[in-house]
Amino acid sequence: MPRPRFDKLTPERREEILDVAASEFAARGFEAASLNRILERLGLSKGAAYYYFDGKQDLFAAVVEAAGQKVLDAVDWDRLEGAPDFWLEIDRVLVALSQLFAEDQRLAGLARAVATMGGRASQALSSINEQSETFWERLLAIGRARGAVRDDVPTRLLQHALQGMFQGIDRYDTTAGDERRHGQLASRMAVDFMRRMSESAGTGPRNRTP
Amino acid sequence: MPRPRFDKLTPERREEILDVAASEFAARGFEAASLNRILERLGLSKGAAYYYFDGKQDLFAAVVEAAGQKVLDAVDWDRLEGAPDFWLEIDRVLVALSQLFAEDQRLAGLARAVATMGGRASQALSSINEQSETFWERLLAIGRARGAVRDDVPTRLLQHALQGMFQGIDRYDTTAGDERRHGQLASRMAVDFMRRMSESAGTGPRNRTP
Amino acid sequence: MPRPRFDKLTPERREEILDVAASEFAARGFEAASLNRILERLGLSKGAAYYYFDGKQDLFAAVVEAAGQKVLDAVDWDRLEGAPDFWLEIDRVLVALSQLFAEDQRLAGLARAVATMGGRASQALSSINEQSETFWERLLAIGRARGAVRDDVPTRLLQHALQGMFQGIDRYDTTAGDERRHGQLASRMAVDFMRRMSESAGTGPRNRTP
Amino acid sequence: MPRPRFDKLTPERREEILDVAASEFAARGFEAASLNRILERLGLSKGAAYYYFDGKQDLFAAVVEAAGQKVLDAVDWDRLEGAPDFWLEIDRVLVALSQLFAEDQRLAGLARAVATMGGRASQALSSINEQSETFWERLLAIGRARGAVRDDVPTRLLQHALQGMFQGIDRYDTTAGDERRHGQLASRMAVDFMRRMSESAGTGPRNRTP
DNA sequence: AATGAATGAGATTTCATTCAT
DNA sequence: TATGAATGAAATCTCATTCAT
Numbered sequence: 061m062p063r064p065r066f067d068k069l070t071p072e073r074r075e076e077i078l079d080v081a082a083s084e085f086a087a088r089g090f091e092a093a094s095l096n097r098i099l100e101r102l103g104l105s106k107g108a109a110y111y112y113f114d115g116k117q118d119l120f121a122a123v124v125e126a127a128g129q130k131v132l133d134a135v136d137w138d139r140l141e142g143a144p145d146f147w148l149e150i151d152r153v154l155v156a157l158s159q160l161f162a163e164d165q166r167l168a169g170l171a172r173a174v175a176t177m178g179g180r181a182s183q184a185l186s187s188i189n190e191q192s193e194t195f196w197e198r199l200l201a202i203g204r205a206r207g208a209v210r211d212d213v214p215t216r217l218l219q220h221a222l223q224g225m226f227q228g229i230d231r232y233d234t235t236a237g238d239e240r241r242h243g244q245l246a247s248r249m250a251v252d253f254m255r256r257m258s259e260s261a262g263t264g265p266r267n268r269t270p
Numbered sequence: 271m272p273r274p275r276f277d278k279l280t281p282e283r284r285e286e287i288l289d290v291a292a293s294e295f296a297a298r299g300f301e302a303a304s305l306n307r308i309l310e311r312l313g314l315s316k317g318a319a320y321y322y323f324d325g326k327q328d329l330f331a332a333v334v335e336a337a338g339q340k341v342l343d344a345v346d347w348d349r350l351e352g353a354p355d356f357w358l359e360i361d362r363v364l365v366a367l368s369q370l371f372a373e374d375q376r377l378a379g380l381a382r383a384v385a386t387m388g389g390r391a392s393q394a395l396s397s398i399n400e401q402s403e404t405f406w407e408r409l410l411a412i413g414r415a416r417g418a419v420r421d422d423v424p425t426r427l428l429q430h431a432l433q434g435m436f437q438g439i440d441r442y443d444t445t446a447g448d449e450r451r452h453g454q455l456a457s458r459m460a461v462d463f464m465r466r467m468s469e470s471a472g473t474g475p476r477n478r479t480p
Numbered sequence: 481m482p483r484p485r486f487d488k489l490t491p492e493r494r495e496e497i498l499d500v501a502a503s504e505f506a507a508r509g510f511e512a513a514s515l516n517r518i519l520e521r522l523g524l525s526k527g528a529a530y531y532y533f534d535g536k537q538d539l540f541a542a543v544v545e546a547a548g549q550k551v552l553d554a555v556d557w558d559r560l561e562g563a564p565d566f567w568l569e570i571d572r573v574l575v576a577l578s579q580l581f582a583e584d585q586r587l588a589g590l591a592r593a594v595a596t597m598g599g600r601a602s603q604a605l606s607s608i609n610e611q612s613e614t615f616w617e618r619l620l621a622i623g624r625a626r627g628a629v630r631d632d633v634p635t636r637l638l639q640h641a642l643q644g645m646f647q648g649i650d651r652y653d654t655t656a657g658d659e660r661r662h663g664q665l666a667s668r669m670a671v672d673f674m675r676r677m678s679e680s681a682g683t684g685p686r687n688r689t690p
Numbered sequence: 691m692p693r694p695r696f697d698k699l700t701p702e703r704r705e706e707i708l709d710v711a712a713s714e715f716a717a718r719g720f721e722a723a724s725l726n727r728i729l730e731r732l733g734l735s736k737g738a739a740y741y742y743f744d745g746k747q748d749l750f751a752a753v754v755e756a757a758g759q760k761v762l763d764a765v766d767w768d769r770l771e772g773a774p775d776f777w778l779e780i781d782r783v784l785v786a787l788s789q790l791f792a793e794d795q796r797l798a799g800l801a802r803a804v805a806t807m808g809g810r811a812s813q814a815l816s817s818i819n820e821q822s823e824t825f826w827e828r829l830l831a832i833g834r835a836r837g838a839v840r841d842d843v844p845t846r847l848l849q850h851a852l853q854g855m856f857q858g859i860d861r862y863d864t865t866a867g868d869e870r871r872h873g874q875l876a877s878r879m880a881v882d883f884m885r886r887m888s889e890s891a892g893t894g895p896r897n898r899t900p
Numbered sequence: 901a902a903t904g905a906a907t908g909a910g911a912t913t914t915c916a917t918t919c920a921t
Numbered sequence: 922t923a924t925g926a927a928t929g930a931a932a933t934c935t936c937a938t939t940c941a942t
Contacts, residue, residue: 065901089386091301095937106938107903116937175441176299176386213459217442221463224438225431231385232430249423253431256466275925305912316913317928326912485922509806511721515916526917527924536916595861596719596806633879640862641855641883648854651805652847669843673851676886695905725933737907740934 061187062122066112077102077112082123086169089176090120120173121187127170128191134160137198146208147259151251153199158247161230168230175227193219203258210260218258225253271397272332276322287312287322292333296379299386300330330383331395337380338401344370347408356418357469361461363409368457371440378440385437403429413468420470428468435463481607482542486532497522497532501543506589509596510540540593541607547590548611554580557618566628567679571671573619578667581650588650595647613639623678630680638678645673691817692752696742707732707742712753716799719806720750750803751815757800758821764790767828776838777889781881783829788877791860798860805857823849833888840890848888855883 066074080102084093095116099109113119135153143149161167174192177185196219203209210218233246276284290312294303305326309319323329344366353359371377384402387395406429413419420428443456486494500522504513515536519529533539555573563569581587597605616639623629630638653666696704710732714723725746729739743749764786773779791797804822807815826849833839840848863876 089301091299094935096935105903106905107940108901110938111902172386175437176382213462214455217439217456217459220438220442221435221459222438224441225435225463225467227385227437228430228432228434229427231434232427245424246427249427249431253467257435257463278926304910306910315928316930317915318926320913321926509721511719514914516914525924526926527919528922530917531923592806595857596802633882634875637859637862637876637879640858641879642858644858644861645851645855645887647805647857648850648852649847651854652850665844666847669847669851673887677855677883698905724931726931735907736909736934737936738905741905746933 061118061125062113063111066122069112077104078123078126081119082127082166082170085120085123085173086166089173090116091176093120093173095119117185121185124170124174124185124188125191127167128188128195130160130164131157131167132191132195135195135199137202140199141202146203146206147255150199150203150254154251154254155247158250168234171227171230192223196222200258207260209258212260222254222257225257226250229253271328271335272323273321276332279322287314288333288336291329292337292376292380295330295333295383296376299383300326301386303330303383305329327395331398334380334384334395334398335401337377338398338405340370340374340377341367342401342405345405345409347412350409351412356413356416357461357465360409360413360464364461364464365457368460378444381437381440402433406432410468417470419468431467432464435467436460439463481538481545482533483531486542489532497524498543498546501539502547502586502590505540505543505593506586509593510536511596513540513593515539541605544590544594544605544608545611547587548608548615550580550584550587551577552611552615555615555619557622560619561622566623566626567675570619570623570674574671574674575667578670588654591647591650612643616642620678627680629678641677642674645677646670649673691748691755692743693741696752699742707734708753708756711749712757712796712800715750715753715803716796719803720746721806723750723803725749747815751818754800754804754815754818755821757797758818758825760790760794761787761797762821762825765825765829767832770829771832776833776836777881777885780829780833780884784881784884785877788880798864801857801860822853826852830888837890839888851887852884855887856880859883 069077081098084098084101088094093116095109098104098119099106109119113122134156140146140149140153174185174188193216197215200209200215200218204211229246229250279287291308294308294311298304303326305319308314308329309316319329323332345363350356350359350363384395384398403426407425410419410425410428414421439456439460489497501518504518504521508514513536515529518524518539519526529539533542554576560566560569560573594605594608613636617635620629620635620638624631649666649670699707711728714728714731718724723746725739728734728749729736739749743752765783770776770779770783804815804818823846827845830839830845830848834841859876859880
């Protein structure tokens with residue numbers, strides 16, 4: 061994770077650095093991404109880079125954390141907690157997220173890049189995983205408290221299954237021909253899949269997707 | 271894809287080559303895998319390698335295709351087609367597959383490696399994608415013919431969603447602590463998720479998982 | 481030079497081999513040309529290639545010699561010897577040659593490739609140089625016997641200067657934009673340059689080019 | 691072309707680098723030259739090389755440009771412009787150049803190397819071609835302004851023909867046995883050839899070479 | 901607080917040639 | 922006569938990282 065010094069930079073510079081790095085990582089994946097290229101595009105010296113970050117992995121971690129924060133912030137947790145119909149609200153949440161992903165093309169790429177790292181990135185990604193788990197745990201916990209989400213399956217298992225399902229849809233989206241229509245359909249189906257996977261039995265009518 | 275010459279090698283050598291390469295690709299992903307390391311471990315000269323394969327990507331494609339074939343072969347398609355209860359048979363199929371994955375640890379790694387390549391590997395992976403689509407299309411087509419699989423969603427979208435879900439579960443499996451018990455649970459849950467995602471409405475009782 | 485065995489091949493095969501090799505050498509120059517690529521395109525095995533030729537240089541020599549023979553054969557030496565006006569006949573000769581070069585695009589490329597080798601190709605090119613010298617010596621000797629070509633400069637020097645000049649024009653031709661018109665102009669100017677360089681003083685009017 | 695950083699090296703180091711590289715390129719031509727060998731001889735690490743240059747072609751371009759500059763600097767343009775007898779002055783210029791080439795053996799080799807690249811080196815050699823054209827355009831423009839150089843032929847055509855002729859003489863020079871005497875003769879003849887090729891008709895007596 | 905020169909290992913790939921069969 | 926498997930050196934280039942200043 062970035063050294064404390066990194067926070068002393070102006071917010072603009074900080075954001076620019078993470079921005080450019082995000083583009084590279086998202087476009088090429090962690091391994092194929094080139095630190096050199098990132099720094100060149102940034103006009104940042106090698107020395108400076110290693111002054112702020114501990115290396116390539118550390119920069120990657122910072123980038124992904126920032127992206128994760130964006131996702132966390134895009135959800136109105138209080139509203140979700142208080143919503144009368146959990147699944148209806150989830151629908152809103154996912155629509156918001158899919159808009160976020162549509163606006164910031166790098167998010168999907170980063171998600172893919174993280175998935176790639178697998179077991180390899182030992183320490184660097186621990187914070188990322190925590191963050192990711194936070195998101196799902198929070199979301200599923202709320203659902204469970206409402207009795208909307210099944211409790212016959214470990215949270216982490218459900219989380220990974222959902223996460224994977226979303227990534228699969230993302231991959232479909234990426235390779236689909238007619239982009240606009242597919243994007244909408246994919247987003248709608250994602251909600252449907254999520255509900256089917258997570259809903260506790262007997263919660264309500266079988267199929268809410270019109 | 272490997273040059274025709276490759277097929278002239280003894281089956282043992284062929285398998286050994288694909289085996290070692292599979293280990294490397296599965297363990298590190300495509301980008302981070304080192305062709306050098308593979309050849310070194312094989313005692314194969316660089317020249318020979320390029321005599322049989324067109325390059326790193328080509329070798330990767332061969333490795334993945336062989337793995338894919340294993341998966342295809344693990345399914346008894348005729349039996350699936352004739353089974354009285356589709357979902358019951360699917361359960362058997364997935365159990366078989368999860369055993370296959372458990373036995374050959376590299377399979378999951380390869381699946382991850384393929385997922386990683388994303389758009390980058392253009393031509394080299396076309397055959398792989400075909401193979402993968404073949405598997406799912408076949409499976410879903412049978413399910414649809416039986417009226418067991420919903421038809422309100424494009425096959426490819428469903429395929430990707432399912433594929434991603436399984437990968438998510440695999441990732442859960444990989445990082446879970448108590449391996450044995452989790453593996454079984456995960457496998458059982460995978461069937462449940464798949465059924466929930468794919469089942470056509472009104473097919474039967476809501477939740478078959480006891 | 482090709483081993484005697486080479487002559488035992490059918491003329492068609494012989495020509496095909498030299499043809500394909502000529503394309504490669506002409507297109508890439510000697511160093512960058514790939515023997516592998518040539519053999520692949522020919523469907524000729526490595527073993528066979530080394531059975532007929534002594535190696536890359538040897539093949540190159542054979543290719544160039546064949547090309548040189550074409551050039552030698554394109555000149556009607558008897559007619560040149562008996563022509564009433566030497567320079568008028570040279571004009572015809574050069575037009576014929578420039579047509580030959582226009583028809584067989586590889587000739588110019590080969591000429592360039594030979595020029596490249598410089599001192600390096602020690603033995604392999606000796607025959608080529610002999611051939612080349614034969615051409616010019618013959619041509620200049622006739623001109624001298626007629627009193628049309630100056631004799632205050634060593635033949636070999638004149639030869640190299642002329643050869644170089646032609647190559648220069650060839651290079652101009654290659655890079656010129658409007659191909660058709662330039663080709664004609666270049667060919668016409670080549671004769672003019674050659675005459676100016678070679679004509680003995682006081683042979684006639686200053687400028688025959690209309 | 692070398693990155694700006696290259697100019698920050700000490701002049702000595704800069705010259706040494708270009709020197710060693712020039713030797714290799716001149717001796718073997720571009721394709722056969724080995725970047726590895728150059729760096730080894732220089733005691734320069736690969737990384738450093740690519741820190742200063744963009745690659746082999748880039749280094750080559752730098753080498754040739756430096757050489758070209760030497761040639762341009764060897765001509766006293768002002769004096770040529772003001773000389774009472776253009777061709778007499780050209781004689782001086784060419785003698786100076788032939789001395790330059792005699793002193794720096796690599797120059798001719800480099801000229802040959804450049805000629806070799808032909809169409810292949812697309813962008814890398816654009817600056818070199820400009821430089822070369824500058825030299826000839828300048829020289830011929832002065833001659834034309836004086837009425838000494840014919841204007842019935844495009845400058846670039848004349849330029850290439852002259853350039854080729856000089857290279858031919860250089861090749862003669864290289865392969866000639868008795869070096870000293872030939873060199874002088876060749877230099878003298880080069881002037882004669884150039885004049886014959888370029889002189890506008892009716893400028894003066896037919897043959898100035900005694 | 902920052903620079904940027906330098907490293908050197910390692911990447912993938914291509915080459916001409918040999919030789920057992 | 923002919924094959925084609927095998928070699929291994931060498932090619933160009935990129936990488937993340939270090940460190941003296």
